[in-house]
Amino acid sequence: MASRAGVGKTTIYRRYTSKEELVADAIESLRDDLLIPDTGKFWGDMDILINNTAKKIDSPFGRQTLALIISTASSNFQFAEVYWTKYTKL
Numbered sequence: 001m002a003s004r005a006g007v008g009k010t011t012i013y014r015r016y017t018s019k020e021e022l023v024a025d026a027i028e029s030l031r032d033d034l035l036i037p038d039t040g041k042f043w044g045d046m047d048i049l050i051n052n053t054a055k056k057i058d059s060p061f062g063r064q065t066l067a068l069i070i071s072t073a074s075s076n077f078q079f080a081e082v083y084w085t086k087y088t089k090l
Contacts, residue, residue, distance in 0.1 A: 020079040028087055
């Protein structure tokens with residue numbers, strides 16, 4: 001992975017404290033940035049946001065990504081903890 005990225009392993013080890021953190025970051029990098037709509041009305045914004053999110057999850061890529069997150073988190077507590085803390089915890 002390091003060689004494909006054009007960096008040394010030490011660069012990756014410096015950035016990530018664990019394999020789980022690296023995997024979580026790699027999965028998140030696959031997601032498109034979520035655009036928050038601004039219709040001028042809160043509920044209108046929420047409707048659009050929920051619809052757009054549902055469309056992304058309902059795509060083949062969205063289903064594969066979600067399945068990967070769930071299966072990895074269910075079999076690897078460290079990954080689940082890193083993913084929860086870094087990407088889902090408010």
